[in-house]
Structure formats: C-alpha cells, structure tokens
Amino acid sequence: MHELSITESVIATVSEHAGDAPVLVLTLEIGALSGVVPDSVRFCFELCAQGTPCQDARLDIIDTPGRARCRDCATDEIELPDAIALCPCGSANLEITGGQQLKIKHLEIGN
Amino acid sequence: MCATCGCSGTGTRVSGEKHHHDHGGHGHGDEGHGDEGHGHGHAEAVATVPSRLIELEQDVLAKNDLLAAGNRDWFTERGILALNLMSSPGAGKTTLLERTIRDVGAELGISVIEGDQETLLDAERIEATGARAVQINTGGGCHLDAEMLQRGLRVLQPPDRSVVMVENVGNLVCPALFDLGERMKVVIISVTEGADKPLKYPQMFRGGGLMVINKVDLVPYVDFDVARCMDYARQVNPGLEVLEVSATRGDGLEAWYSWLRTQRDATRPDTA
Numbered sequence: 258m259h260e261l262s263i264t265e266s267v268i269a270t271v272s273e274h275a276g277d278a279p280v281l282v283l284t285l286e287i288g289a290l291s292g293v294v295p296d297s298v299r300f301c302f303e304l305c306a307q308g309t310p311c312q313d314a315r316l317d318i319i320d321t322p323g324r325a326r327c328r329d330c331a332t333d334e335i336e337l338p339d340a341i342a343l344c345p346c347g348s349a350n351l352e353i354t355g356g357q358q359l360k361i362k363h364l365e366i367g368n
Numbered sequence: 369m370c371a372t373c374g375c376s377g378t379g380t381r382v383s384g385e386k387h388h389h390d391h392g393g394h395g396h397g398d399e400g401h402g403d404e405g406h407g408h409g410h411a412e413a414v415a416t417v418p419s420r421l422i423e424l425e426q427d428v429l430a431k432n433d434l435l436a437a438g439n440r441d442w443f444t445e446r447g448i449l450a451l452n453l454m455s456s457p458g459a460g461k462t463t464l465l466e467r468t469i470r471d472v473g474a475e476l477g478i479s480v481i482e483g484d485q486e487t488l489l490d491a492e493r494i495e496a497t498g499a500r501a502v503q504i505n506t507g508g509g510c511h512l513d514a515e516m517l518q519r520g521l522r523v524l525q526p527p528d529r530s531v532v533m534v535e536n537v538g539n540l541v542c543p544a545l546f547d548l549g550e551r552m553k554v555v556i557i558s559v560t561e562g563a564d565k566p567l568k569y570p571q572m573f574r575g576g577g578l579m580v581i582n583k584v585d586l587v588p589y590v591d592f593d594v595a596r597c598m599d600y601a602r603q604v605n606p607g608l609e610v611l612e613v614s615a616t617r618g619d620g621l622e623a624w625y626s627w628l629r630t631q632r633d634a635t636r637p638d639t640a
Contacts, residue, residue, distance in 0.1 A: 259510060259511060259541065259542035259545055259546075262509065262511075262513075263428055263429075263545075266428060266429075266431065266432075267428055270424075270426065270428075270431075271424075274422055274424065275422075278420075281419050282419075285428075290571075292541075292544060292545050292571040293545070339570070341567050341570050341603060341604055343603070349602065349603040349604075349606060350606045359427065359428045359429060360424075360425060360426060360427055360428060361424045361425075361426045361428060362423075362424065362425060363421055363422055363423045363424055363425075364421075364422050364424065365419045365420070365421050365422075366419060366420055366422060367418075367419055367420075368418055368419070368420060
C-alpha cells in the first residue's frame, strides 16, 4: 500500500504551495506503468486530505497509457497495456518510452 | 501519519539511534507532516471564490529521489558497494545474508541494514554471525525509503570500501518504487513460490539487476519450473542476470560470491 505514503507526500507538497488557501482542484498524472494504482490513490486521498488545504478538493487523475519502442524491429512506438506486454513482432526487448509518470500536474486554489 | 513513509502510530524506529523521536517529528527533512496545520473549513468557499491555477509538473517521488541521489554520492565517495535486497516475506533474504556473511563477510567487509515492520529479530540474526547490523522498523510502512536508509547509515557508519547490504521489507510491490541510492537492486525469489511471480510483480523485476532463485535444493519436491521463471523475468527485464542458489545447502553460492566481488571491484575501480 505504497499509495498511502505517496498520497501523503502529494498532500504535503500541495499544502506547501497552497499556503492558507483552499485547494479546489488537484490534478495528478499517473502512468499505467508507474506502479501506482489510481483507485488506491483516490481512496487514500479521501482519508489523508482531512484537516489539510486539500480536504474539499476535487481530485483529477490523468491516466497516461504505457508506451514503448521495440529494440528488435522497426515498428513505430507501440502502446503497452501493462508492463509485461510484447511487441507485435513477439519481442520482449522493449524500451519503455511513456507511462511511468507520477506527477503533480497543477492545482487550482481559491483566494 | 507521516508524509514520507506513510507509517502510522509509532512511526519509524532505527535501532541504536541516539535521539529517538516519536511521531511528532521523526526527521523527514523539513517538509513536516501532512496532518499539521492548515485545518480550516473551506466547504463554503469552494463553489464561489475566484481561483488561481498553479502549474507544478513535479515528480511525486522527487524528494525521495533527491535523498537517494545523496546516499548514492555518499557511497561513491567512500567506495562502498550498497545493494538493495528485495523479495516476498520468506524467500530467504536473511538466511542468504547469514550464510554470505559467514563465508565472505570478513573478506568483503559486509554490514547490514535490516528493514522490517517490527522486531529486532533479523538484526539479531545478522549480529549473531559477527557482522554489524542496524534494524529499521517501519511501523506501518511497507517499504524502506531513502531517508530511512540515510538515518540507518548514520548509525551503522560502515567503513570506507566495505559492502552494505540493505534488506528491504519483505514485499514485492512497494519497495520497487523507492530508490534508496543503492548500486543495484537484487530480487530474491524462492522455488516454493510461483514461477510466474515476475509476471505478477513486473515493477519489481523490471527494476532489478540480479534475480537470485533461492532454495533450489527443493526443486525436486515442488512444482517450480526454473527455466520458465527465468523466461518470465527476462520478458519483463531482458538484461536481468540470474543466479540459482540454496542458502541453506550451499548450492550456487560461489557464483553469488563472485558476482559480489565483481560488483565490489566495479565500486572500487582502483582495486579491480
């Protein structure tokens, strides 16, 4: 349940930036290959936001799909639904090019 | 609750640490705790107030990664080889360490940082072999992070040009995300587990540099296909090295020790 510590860390960072202002909307980007489960973050967010500037915030999560380039064939970048997918050529020798993001994108705060 | 490690209640404890802090401030830098302050009721303001957008584009793990980079520099300056050992509970991390220390502990100068939710049991097992060990208890936390390791190192004070083995909390999920500053991640899997673990926990196996398959003396008695496990692991991580060992019977340990020597020499290029 590393989502708990990750969500706590997000809230701590966001609270620093918000100061005394309430956070209205918090937008995170969670890649499909980041190892973090968006639903778990949502669950933890409700618990952890209490008593912080985030407590009434709406949590928006951008799910970024996994992407990779095959090192064995000339196929263009492919979409990876999960970390164990193969290239259509059958190769597992993939360079992951996207979907590992775990980012706080932006926040909208009241005045 | 702590913002860095997610622990609850009693918080993280490092054995031998002189100034034990309780949860009020157990030393995660200056970011403080998520539950301190700013507790106003905002419900009435949300719908109507004009708002302001703050672009952050900040990596959530940036703080941990920064501390990990600090640990990595610290190891490099001192010529210390640090390995992060990870597995599910019961795969044999501590047994492998005990045996390794008895066989080559003095030669390599091995000391250990033990991560567990509770108890000093593993550190006591390591100290019984004659090596130095510091136990980190994460309380409710499911992994070690770079800050905990930094605290552990302050107590352990490993000599220059030695080897620090970090035994992470037994867990194939969470420790994968937290860089500690180690030279390499070593994933241990035992043949009493499923051969499909690398597919079920790809994040862990993708980040590892070496997979050690332990308890191979039990292969005749269990339904574990070693070749299939290796295939699965390399499907997730084509560059993964694999060693087969039995920490209790001694099979394959010479290869493990020579792998350790190679890593040690790479950390101390002048002695290669």
